[in-house]
Amino acid sequence: MKKLTSVLLGSAAATAMLLTPATAGSAQAGTARTSTETASTKAIAASAQAGLESDSISCSRPRGKWANYSWGEGNTSVTIYFNNQCSHKVSAKIMFVRKGSVGDKAAKYRCMTVNAHTKGKKKFYAAAYKPYSMTRVARCS
Numbered sequence: 001m002k003k004l005t006s007v008l009l010g011s012a013a014a015t016a017m018l019l020t021p022a023t024a025g026s027a028q029a030g031t032a033r034t035s036t037e038t039a040s041t042k043a044i045a046a047s048a049q050a051g052l053e054s055d056s057i058s059c060s061r062p063r064g065k066w067a068n069y070s071w072g073e074g075n076t077s078v079t080i081y082f083n084n085q086c087s088h089k090v091s092a093k094i095m096f097v098r099k100g101s102v103g104d105k106a107a108k109y110r111c112m113t114v115n116a117h118t119k120g121k122k123k124f125y126a127a128a129y130k131p132y133s134m135t136r137v138a139r140c141s
Contacts, residue, residue: 052081055134059086067092067114069134073099076127084114093137096129107132111140 054070065085069092071078084090091113098106108129112122124131 053131057090057092057134057136059088059090061087071131073130077123077125078129078131079121079123080112080131081119081121082112082114083119084116086116088116090114091137091140092134093140094124094134095132096124096126097132099128099130111137113140 052070052072054068056066056068059065059067067082067084067086067090069080069082071080078096080094091111094110094112096108096110108126110124110126114120
């Protein structure tokens with residue numbers, strides 16, 4: 001019980017540090033975050049607590065916006081949630097790696113295109129694989 005309490009307190013302290021706003025001193029050093037970045041950081045922290053993983057692709061237009069992706073694994077499928085804040089379509093190549101294997105180079109790739117200013121989800125059937133990363137591509141073929 002003592003170890004569990006210390007682990008929980010440690011993770012709560014780490015979460016509090018992630019959610020702490022920038023101070024005036026850090027703003028002078030040029031590391032101040034915009035409200036969009038702070039909201040994005042909070043969303044990533046919340047998804048990590050919920051067991052979701054996430055990745056983002058930066059927009060060409062407008063600068064400073066992102067196409068955000070998160071996913072949660074099921075037994076035989078993976079649902080990828082997206083929020084495209086860009087003013088253009090974004091195509092992403094998703095790399096799936098084999099579940100539970102360390103150092104295994106076997107990977108599968110899938111592609112998805114998301115329209116501008118849309119939110120939604122897409123289900124992929126990949127029983128022995130899980131999403132690992134998202135990479136921007138010109139278009140899905």
